[in-house]
Amino acid sequence: MTFTRRSFATTLLAGAVMVPAMVRAQNSPTRIRIGTGVIEPMPIAVPAFVDEGGAGDLARNLAQVVTSDLDGTGLFRTINRDAYISRIQGFDGAIAYEDWRVIKSEVLVVGAVSAAGDRITVKVRAYDIANGQQFEGAAMQFAGTKAGWRRMAHKVADLVYSTLTGEGPYFDSRVVYVAESGPKNARLKRLAVMDYDGANVQYLTDSSSIVLAPRFSPSGDRLLYTSYETGFPRITLLNLANLKRQTLAEQPGTMTFAPRFSPDGGSVVFSLERGGNTDIYKMSLSSGQTQQLTNAPSIETAPSYSPDGSKICFESDRTGGSQIYVMSASGGEGQRISDGAGRNSTPVWSPRGDLIAFTKQNAGRFHIGVMRTDGSEERLLTASFLDEGPTWSPNGRVIMFTRETEGGGGQASLWSVDTFGRNLKQIPTEGAASDPAWSPLLP
Numbered sequence: 001m002t003f004t005r006r007s008f009a010t011t012l013l014a015g016a017v018m019v020p021a022m023v024r025a026q027n028s029p030t031r032i033r034i035g036t037g038v039i040e041p042m043p044i045a046v047p048a049f050v051d052e053g054g055a056g057d058l059a060r061n062l063a064q065v066v067t068s069d070l071d072g073t074g075l076f077r078t079i080n081r082d083a084y085i086s087r088i089q090g091f092d093g094a095i096a097y098e099d100w101r102v103i104k105s106e107v108l109v110v111g112a113v114s115a116a117g118d119r120i121t122v123k124v125r126a127y128d129i130a131n132g133q134q135f136e137g138a139a140m141q142f143a144g145t146k147a148g149w150r151r152m153a154h155k156v157a158d159l160v161y162s163t164l165t166g167e168g169p170y171f172d173s174r175v176v177y178v179a180e181s182g183p184k185n186a187r188l189k190r191l192a193v194m195d196y197d198g199a200n201v202q203y204l205t206d207s208s209s210i211v212l213a214p215r216f217s218p219s220g221d222r223l224l225y226t227s228y229e230t231g232f233p234r235i236t237l238l239n240l241a242n243l244k245r246q247t248l249a250e251q252p253g254t255m256t257f258a259p260r261f262s263p264d265g266g267s268v269v270f271s272l273e274r275g276g277n278t279d280i281y282k283m284s285l286s287s288g289q290t291q292q293l294t295n296a297p298s299i300e301t302a303p304s305y306s307p308d309g310s311k312i313c314f315e316s317d318r319t320g321g322s323q324i325y326v327m328s329a330s331g332g333e334g335q336r337i338s339d340g341a342g343r344n345s346t347p348v349w350s351p352r353g354d355l356i357a358f359t360k361q362n363a364g365r366f367h368i369g370v371m372r373t374d375g376s377e378e379r380l381l382t383a384s385f386l387d388e389g390p391t392w393s394p395n396g397r398v399i400m401f402t403r404e405t406e407g408g409g410g411q412a413s414l415w416s417v418d419t420f421g422r423n424l425k426q427i428p429t430e431g432a433a434s435d436p437a438w439s440p441l442l443p
Contacts, residue, residue: 032075032165034397039422041077042164044070044107045100047088048081049122054115058149062113062122065153068197069171070160074423079105091123097132105129109160118145122152126160138163150199151442168395171196174439175391175400176214176223179203180412180432187432191225191238196393196438198428204243213389216439217261224248224259224268233257235270237285249283249290258301262329263309269293271301280314280331293331304348304356305329306373313337313347313356313373324358326373337375346389349373352396355419359388359401368401370419381421385410391438400427402434 032042046067049059070076086099091112100108111124126138140159144152151172158169179192188207191214194200204223205211212233214225223238227247235248235256248268249256259270265285272281278299283290294300298318305312306329313326314334322345327334338344342362349356353373360367360380366387371378386404393399397419403426404412412434414427427436 034075034165034167034418034420039075041075042106043077043079043104044109044160045079045084045103045105046070046109047084049111049113049124050088050091052091052112052114055113055120056115058115058120058146059111059113062149062153062156063111065150066109066111066157066160069154069157072197072423072425073161074418075161075165079103091125095127097127097129100127100129107160107164109156111156115146118147119143120146120149120152122156124156124159126163135163150195154195167397169441170393170395170398172442173394174220174442175414175427176204176216176437176439177414177429177433178211178214178435179430180434181207184410191223192433193240194429201430204238204240213258213435213437215260215437218263218265218440220439220442222261222265224261226257226259235259235268237268248285249281258303260304263305263307269303269305269312271303280312282331291331293327294334296333302346306349307351307353311349311373313349315345315347324356324371324375337371337373338378339375340378344369348390348392350392350396351394355396357390357392357399359390368399368417370399379419379421381417381419382415382424387415389435391436393438394441400436400438402436404434 046063048063051059067078071078083103086096088110106129108127108129114121121143123141126135128135154171157171162169173196174193175196176193178189180187180189182188189210190207191204191211193202210228212226214223221240225236226233227236233255237246237248255273257271259268267282267284269282271278278301279294280300280303281290281292296318298316300314300316302315303312310329311326312329315322316325322343323336324338324344324347325334325336342360344358344360346359347356355370356373357370360369365383367380368382368387368390369378369380384403385406388402390399390401398416400414400416402412403415404410411432414429414433414436417424
């Protein structure tokens with residue numbers, strides 16, 4: 001999808017990429033601060049977008065996706081349109097602020113759509129109702145194809161979200177996962193990718209062999225995953241542009257798994273099992289040169305880089321049960337950071353650099369949790385029969401994971417929760433699903 005940037009009035013409008021910023025009037029109190037306290041959802045109004053010619057249902061559909069995105073955060077409450085006093089007749093029309101105050105809306109989002117052939121243009125502004133003015137910088141215009149209308153809606157929602165929270169955007173992103181079918185004792189698995197909210201599903205592999213643990217590259221154009229096509233686990237690199245596959249780090253008598261890209265996308269860190277011993281290795285994608293990073297009789301697996309590439313967190317059972325360690329990106333013994341009862345596994349460094357998400361198993365329950373990078377301030381966000389495999393949203397504020405129901409007919413599904421344990425919800429998929437991995441923001 002290609003978007004073209006244009007100038008709109010006297011405001012510089014963002015095009016394909018939303019820049020996280022405090023794009024609000026300096027004297028405006030209308031803002032949500034994300035923290036540990038209870039957040040009362042902010043009431044906002046998102047009328048159907050104005051049809052400026054040829055838009056048809058797109059004007060209504062775009063506004064509906066924006067509404068769904070914002071409501072889905074748990075931070076906003078969109079006001080039912082039946083309660084509106086004012087109607088938005090034109091994109092440049094005067095705003096009757098008092099009419100929106102009467103229905104207790106704090107923010108008004110006004111959009112417009114025009115279409116010509118296969119191309120559409122979307123414009124949007126956000127208004128601070130309490131202060132009777134447009135939010136500074138909260139305007140955007142871009143163009144694309146009709147097929148990309150949902151991406152345009154996500155970009156509008158990202159603008160509103162970033163304006164009102166000061167946080168980076170995350171709606172215009174995708175999630176790769178393992179789509180599952182068949183009975184539990186003969187489960188078929190294939191890779192699929194979808195919008196972050198479950199729409200626009202595409203299948204990337206067939207179900208002829210088991211696939212596990214897909215991971216996006218930092219640029220979002222490639223995937224790493226573990227494939228059992230040969231009967232043994234092997235790391236596979238998939239080019240998303242042409243779906244060409246390449247097996248990496250092939251060594252006789254070994255099994256390779258749990259791969260993840262380095263932050264610069266130039267190398268891969270992974271686990272290699274040889275002779276019953278599993279250690280963490282790094283491989284350059286340009287030269288194929290491999291470097292061993294750990295050397296222990298225990299199982300070392302699930303490596304994940306810090307955003308600056310200087311450190312790696314990983315899982316090890318060197319103390320008898322799986323725990324989380326952090327080491328230099330050049331390798332070494334590492335320092336244990338997890339503490340307390342239970343087993344801790346599948347650590348993933350936040351893109352913000354401040355937290356590590358992980359899976360905890362304790363007292364017959366599974367949890368998704370987060371901790372500081374030194375192991376302090378552990379917070380358990382979920383609890384169920386089986387929660388595992390966290391992945392971070394691009395802005396580091398939401399975590400998606402796999403939840404499986406109990407019993408012989410148990411089925412896996414995708415869920416998300418914010419970093420304070422609020423807004424737990426299931427992500428819709430076309431069947432059983434597991435092993436999610438969130439992409440970076442789309443270009």
